[in-house]
Amino acid sequence: MRILIISDIHANFVALESVFADAQGRYDAVWCLGDVVGYGPMPNECVEMVDEVTNHVVIGNHDWAVLGRPGIDVDDFNPMAREAVLWTRSVLTRQNRALLDRFPDVPVQPVEMPDLLLTHASPREPVWEYVHTPTIALENFAWFEEKICLVGHTHKPAIYRWRLERDWDEETGSKTIGAATVDHLPLRAEEPILLDVSAEQRLILNPGSVGQPRDNDPRAAYALLDTEQMSWELRRVTYPIDLTQSQMRAVNLPRRLIDRLNYGW
Numbered sequence: 001m002r003i004l005i006i007s008d009i010h011a012n013f014v015a016l017e018s019v020f021a022d023a024q025g026r027y028d029a030v031w032c033l034g035d036v037v038g039y040g041p042m043p044n045e046c047v048e049m050v051d052e053v054t055n056h057v058v059i060g061n062h063d064w065a066v067l068g069r070p071g072i073d074v075d076d077f078n079p080m081a082r083e084a085v086l087w088t089r090s091v092l093t094r095q096n097r098a099l100l101d102r103f104p105d106v107p108v109q110p111v112e113m114p115d116l117l118l119t120h121a122s123p124r125e126p127v128w129e130y131v132h133t134p135t136i137a138l139e140n141f142a143w144f145e146e147k148i149c150l151v152g153h154t155h156k157p158a159i160y161r162w163r164l165e166r167d168w169d170e171e172t173g174s175k176t177i178g179a180a181t182v183d184h185l186p187l188r189a190e191e192p193i194l195l196d197v198s199a200e201q202r203l204i205l206n207p208g209s210v211g212q213p214r215d216n217d218p219r220a221a222y223a224l225l226d227t228e229q230m231s232w233e234l235r236r237v238t239y240p241i242d243l244t245q246s247q248m249r250a251v252n253l254p255r256r257l258i259d260r261l262n263y264g265w
């Protein structure tokens with residue numbers, strides 16, 4: 001199966017449409033890792049499209065904040081994010097709020113792919129924790145058993161590889177289980193990599209952000225996962241950023257949220 005993996009759309013419908021146009025004909029299913037709304041100007045359109053096209057979706061922290069669920073205080077957000085959350089609440093239709101409210105807040109294991117896990121933030125803290133260092137990744141590998149976990153939330157594409165080292169025991173002449181290590185694999189857009197997984201090698205994969213990339217590349221990011229070839233292709237798509245920015249200006253979203261889209265941070 002070929003799966004289109006999207007995450008952190010953040011109500012940037014122009015970027016989302018560009019991603020679907022770029023991926024056209026190359027996927028059989030769509031999985032979304034959350035943060036469909038927050039920051040951007042088109043929350044209703046994004047919730048409707050994600051609900052319509054995705055086979056699996058999980059909720060993100062911004063989605064959760066917009067719903068006003070207990071456990072998330074919007075005052076914990078930075079002032080710009082908070083303003084965007086409050087504006088999103090004011091424009092989200094009752095029907096779309098109900099759709100968003102149905103997205104699960106626990107990691108999802110797809111029935112058709114039981115060796116994979118989907119979560120917004122991390123396996124340990126599905127809505128909040130940032131997996132952005134090998135040390136944090138290493139701790140999180142203990143929180144799931146599947147070979148591959150897909151995460152979003154950082155808005156930066158990444159691959160973390162967990163390996164169980166084997167030591168040679170001279171006395172018994174056999175291998176013993178050694179320590180687990182995690183490294184950060186380099187990845188380049190449009191260059192598919194083969195996912196080599198086993199009981200001794202597992203992966204955490206992050207496709208980056210559709211609607212607000214933060215790796216100094218302003219292009220929309222997404223990934224294509226081919227579960228037969230066992231390949232992962234990160235893709236970057238140029239989209240009309242100025243169109244999203246004019247939509248944001250029209251509804252008075254904070255200036256810095258508008259400007260940051262130019263720089264990808």
Ligand code: ZN
Pocket residue numbers: 008010035060062153154155
């Ligand atoms: Zn996000």
